[in-house]
Amino acid sequence: MTTRFSTSSAIPVKLSLLSAGIFLGLFFLVPLLLVLAISLASRGTYGGIAWIATWENYQRLLDPLVGTIFLRSILFAGLTTLVCAAVGFPLAYCMARVSRKWQFILLTLVMIPFWTNFLVRTYAWVLIFRADGILNTLLIKLGLQEEPLPLLFTDVSVFVGLVYGYLPFMVLPLVVAIERISPQLEEAAFDLYASLGAMFRHVLLPLSKPGFIAGGVLVFIPSLGAFITPYLLGGGQKMMLGTLIQQEFLVSRDWPFGSALSFGLMGTVLLLWFLLGRTSYGRDSS
């Protein structure tokens, strides 16, 4: 598992680098440059692209309305990440500390949802949340509610959907990180008069940081640009970045502005990543 390039396999390494380079160039760099070009073009009268260079699309990002959507999306993604971390840690801890056999069973259970299409799984949440859905029927049958609660197309339903969709991406890196923490360190903390909470704060939490960072990135970035979840569970009523971009491309047929939004999203992620590196991640690499 070494990342060093060994001299004996110099040619295969170069070859594989070349193939990866070609792949990324064709399927990543070229489309990205295309989007960049479109974001600097103008919208044609009938929704096409007029190749007249302009900054106008980027200036529109400063619109307070767009700003609100950006902030909303960041808030949702941030909250999703926090909740995934809070819910994911106990689960990941169990998975890291049980026997190999149980670990395999639990890992399988975490992975099973991936065997079904994400869209289909999100529809399942529609069935759970809607007025005559499973949850409301249950609440009414139990006599806890007289009228069905408006659950679907709310912030809550979007939020639940996001946490549901991205939780495994938090759990798996955490399992890897926690597995590397010797249980003896926990015992040492208890032996040195730490309570359960103190042990968690001073030992488990800091040593799980690589897992939290990897998991956080894997949850935060996709939920920031999430489209299916806010569209299906939020009903597209309150805009999120993903739904806004989709709307610009497919409904308003304003490809240049949609492209500028996409770059805005990318810029936001890069900025946050950079800030993360400056504050916490960079510190212990000293």
Place this chain on the structure above:
Amino acid sequence: MNESVRLDGVVKAHGPVVAVDQVSLAIQSGEFFSILGPSGSGKTTILRLIAGLDRPDQGEIVIQQRNVTLDPPHERPVNMVFQHYALFPHMSVFDNVAFGLKMKGERQSKIQNAVGHMLTLVRLQGKEKRLPGQLSGGEQQRVALARALVNRPVVLLLDEPLAALDQQLRQEMQGELKRLQREVKATFICVTHQQDEALMLSDRLAVMQGGKLLQVGTPQEIYDQPVSTAVAKFIGLSNVLPGTITRVEDGLCWVEHESLASVVVKCPPQGPPPGAVTVVIRPERLHVSAKAPVNGYDNMLPGIVNQTIFNGNEVLYHVRLRNEALWMVRVPITEAQTCPLTVGQPVYLQWSAHEGLALSAHPAPL
């Protein structure tokens, strides 16, 4: 001397395996006590039970007259040095050592003083800011000791403290451990599978096997008067000869082997063992002569030199007896040089009656 730790009929099972089986033990205050046994003998479990990291299924644990059987680890006046030290890798040496005091809520100034003093005691001044990963094995070991001792525990528990160190460092740390124990005046309970370590360090030691205590005593007692062949074989090298007792007189036993000459050795202090016995003689107690047996010894067994092992200050000869058993003889280097023996040479092994010991093959449990 008053009692520091007492175990009363302690039993602990891990699933179907009984790791500790009816162990009763009293350890005096200020004692350096070792628990010696092969891996899987339950010695580490005893340490964990005293620390409170495991709960006994049966029995009681008393520390300084206080029954702590059900107390959690942080309420016990003991600290542990873990086998692989278990230093917190993300904390500096200072923070590692200060951890226990911080958890107890001591004042910052007191922590500063106590940690500084302790780091001086283990000779780690100037390394406060290092991370454990930046230290050598011996330094990590000393951080682990400091981290435990800074809390002024009544009892310090050490789990294979020197196992991870190389030979030279081990000898250095053995001296260091003795010195530290004298200075902090705590009870040290040390678990090890290294018999030389246990003999050198301990005031008293317990030999354990299969979850049971085989013998408890001073190193001298255990070396010279093992209660069973298991103990004799575990501590130092032993030559053994199975047989049956034919006569007992004045504390001496005459033991007959099916094919060799009858030998006479000491009976164990608890009286002559019934039935089948094993004669045990330490390799350094044997006299070896090349030409003819010399006068003044009670026993003589002829054999042929099978192998010679030069050991620096002594030579270890393997001698094959007529019953095909291999016996070992230690000869000091000065003696071995004046009269060297070669492989294939016939020799005579001799010893006095009080140099050997007859042991029951199945001793009564402690």
